[in-house]
Amino acid sequence: MSYDVYERVFATILDRKENPEEGSYTTYLFDKGLEKILKKVGEESTEVIIASCRQNKEDVINEYGDLIYHLMVLMAELGISLEDIDRVMEERDQKTHNLKAERKPIENL
Template sequence: MDKGVLDELYSVIKDRKENPMEGSYTNYLFDKGIDKILKKVGEESTEVIIAAKNKNKDEFVGEICDVVYHLMVLIVEKNIELNDIAEELYKRSKKIGNKKAERKPVEKI
């Protein structure tokens, strides 16, 4: 997958927030606010789960795209940069292979 596609989607969504376009579904979500955006993320996540149980790959991919789009709207709404997410994923990638049981518990003071 081309990372540029996600960067481009993020840029378009951010631009819609900064420069509203009449008739834009993205602007509709921003205008309705956080509750509507969260509702759509929840609905689309549920549809991904249902599609995953079916055998139709195209339907599953479509639902994943819907949830990614709505997550991007949420990310922009919360003023999170894609780089913030990339940095966190990078930090987590350094932990790959570390089993939780092998980690030392933090002592309580």
């Protein structure tokens, strides 16, 4: 599996942030700002959940692509690099037997 495509897409996103291009959806998101980007991440997350509930693999795959793209736009907006995420994933890869206890139920609202 090659992850070069993620690097290319992220590089394009970073370029749109630095060099806005008219008619670009990525430029549109940066122009609208953090709130719009966060709304899109939330929307795409919900669409992943809905597609997963329906168990339509092709729809789930497409929604994952949309979510990953919007997460990358959010990363660029917040100054987070792929290397930052890679470092966290490397750390997680080293962990074993890391089962966390169940959260306590909410008793008072």
